[in-house]
Amino acid sequence: MNAYLDILKKYWGYSQFRALQAEIIEHIGNGYDTLALLPTGGGKSICFQVPALTKEGICLVISPLVALMQDQVFQLQRRGIPAQMIHGAMNRMQIQYVLSNAQHRAIKFLYVSPERLQTELFRKTISYIPVSLLAVDEAHCISQWGYEFRPPYLAIGHFREEFLPEIPCIALTATATFEVREDIQKKLRFRKGSKVFQKSFARPNLSYSALYEENKYERLIQMLQKIQGSAVVYVRNRKKTQEVADFLQSHNIRADYYHAGLDAETRQNKQKSWIANQTRVIVATNAFGMGIDKPDVRLVVHLDLPDSLEAYYQEAGRAGRDEKKAFAVVLYTQEDLQAVVKNIERSYPTLEEIKEIYHALGNYLQIPIGEGEMNAYDFSLTAFAKTYQFSTLKVLNALQKLEEAGLLLLSENIGKLSQVRIKVSQQALHEFQNNFPQYRPLINCLLRHYGGALFHYSTPIFEDEMSRYTNLSQNALIDSLRYLHKLEIIDYEEKTEKPQIIYLQPRYSKETLPLNAKIVEMRRALLLNKALSVARYVDNSKQCRTSALLEYFGEIANDPCGICDVCVYQKRSELTEVEIISKIRSELLKKGKTKVSDLLYSMSGVPQERVFQAIRILSERKEIEIQGLYLQIKP
DSSP: OHHHHHHIIIIIOOSSOOTTHHHHHHHHHTTOOEEEEOOTTSOTTHHHHHHHTTSSSEEEEEOSOHHHHHHHHHHHHHTTOOEEEOOTTSOHHHHHHHHHHHHTTOOSEEEEOGGGGGSHHHHHHGGGSOEEEEEESSGGGGOTTSTTOOGGGGHHHHHHHHHOTTSOEEEEESOOOHHHHHHHHHHTTOOTTOEEEEOOSOOTTEEEEEEEOSOHHHHHHHHHHHSOSEEEEEOSSHHHHHHHHHHHHHTTOOEEEEOTTSOHHHHHHHHHHHHTTSSSEEEEOTTSOTTOOOTTEEEEEESSOOSOHHHHHHHHTTSOTTSSOEEEEEEEOHHHHHHHHHHHHHHSOOHHHHHHHHHHHHHHTTOOTTOOTTOEEEOOHHHHHHHTTOOHHHHHHHHHHHHHTTSEEEOTTTTOOEEEEEOSOHHHHHHHHHHOGGGHHHHHHHHHHHGGGGGTSOEEEOHHHHHHHHTOOHHHHHHHHHHHHHTTSEEEEOOSSOOEEEESSOOOOTTTOOOOHHHHHHHHHHHHHHHHHHHHHHTOSSSOHHHHHHHHTTOOOSSOOSSSHHHHHHHHHTOOHHHHHHHHHHHHHHHSSEEHHHHHHHTTTSOHHHHHHHHHHHHHTTSEEEETTEEEEOO
8 A cells, every 4th residue: 555655645746545545446456356436526547547557567448538538648648657548530650659659668558449449450459568457437338227328338348358358457437326336347247356336426515406497597697696616507509508608708707618519729728718717607518527627616507407317416526526515506497307308219219210220221331131241331420311311319329229239330430520610700701712712612611501600619511511512522622621721711620530330240131130129128218217317306396405316326315415405495494484584684784785586596495475474574674675676774
């Protein structure tokens, strides 16, 4: 343990480990497989990084997100620890360079996606890399019971058996039900002596609330005025991030927006500004937050409901990592409760829809029944979905189910598209078109199909569609986009490789497709049940919020938290009339002239009729003045 503490002090500057970290590190350091369940911000990375630094060889880290890998690699490098990553935007030469560094022990940590394990180059090279530890981050992705199930994770166990049978494995996640914990250990082929370490999911400093609210924006302003400090606001779609950020700015709140459609440099700058408190509120999709360690977030608000309580716990848990009082609030309407279930129904295909998509795919790629085995085919997800009028998301989910069944293999960049952002002003763009009229059809095509969003953030484009509309060959179109990029008229982020699908088995007919109907429907039912769990959580007005979350994750809460909206409401509903009058008087003395609606908000938990009764009493006593919608203490 002294060696581990020395490393912790040398590279991280800490003199002791957090709760459970030492036990986890010692167990994996002794060569045993380990599953570590630590809440968001609980220091999961240190649990594998510290023991890896005491071992000869390289730690192979499997992670699902490029942003997560980039952040961890950057954090290691700035501490003087050699680390590199391999991702889908790299060409073969760049990948070979990183793998060569790994072979020659020039790095200590190598980060890859689960899809990378299946590539021919990686499998040929791994036998020559001296791996000492296998770390699987966000390990819930390996389980069909998990909220972010990813079929490529299923191959990690096979990969481990084939190439790293004697190497200890540590799996890490912040959220896992009992079924997920069991599934992770089974799928990763955990060996004798393995152990699960779990820190309580309770966050004593975090007050959870779920509030029914028709006017969400107005309520958001009230919360930000009352709760000072840094905040995150989560919404479902990219357009809404900017809409909400603009609304907050119009109320003199330093806000910015963030989503996956922004280019990497812009995302990084927005993130840095927020971490440095130059931006107070970041309005984001769920693309924001992974790997970001900002301890002083005081408020996390969800304006839209997440698809699962696991996702909610992760996102809400970004508040109060410094263990000071913080708030996690969901604002919802009746329509939101219905939409969270409908979103799953719309996006997750039924067995019949999977068969339809598989059949259409064979026709689209012109593969005869009984042929195509081990052949790779270039594939455009958007063009295919448009040709057969399928939902793009439903197609992607269907392809993942077919991959899970061992029928297809999807390339790592299957859903990735080229992106464009216009870098100049509208006036400058107009002048450019006048000076270079040969580019007018291309620019008009961009604006007609992708709109004003191009001036604000990187937008996915479809070169094959644009080729048809502009009457340019696809090669000529791409050359033009590259030239406009060189002139700094646009920022063109070109996809590096054509997405591909590999048929692992000969094409089946629709009727003979060997899919397990029971498993497909079970998975669909599981996701629907997770969505229903979210609806039940927010629509609950009797059970303590923390108790409800702990119960969901298989943990028993001994006592109510005392600080969530349910607990506060129960306490306040028991207040005497004298206590309510005293609270109102105290609020008005503190704030001066106050809107009735603001007073009701500050007294949330006290039944409204009792607040109005107390206001009447104070008015009759001539202690307060009522001026329209405002109240104030009488001079």
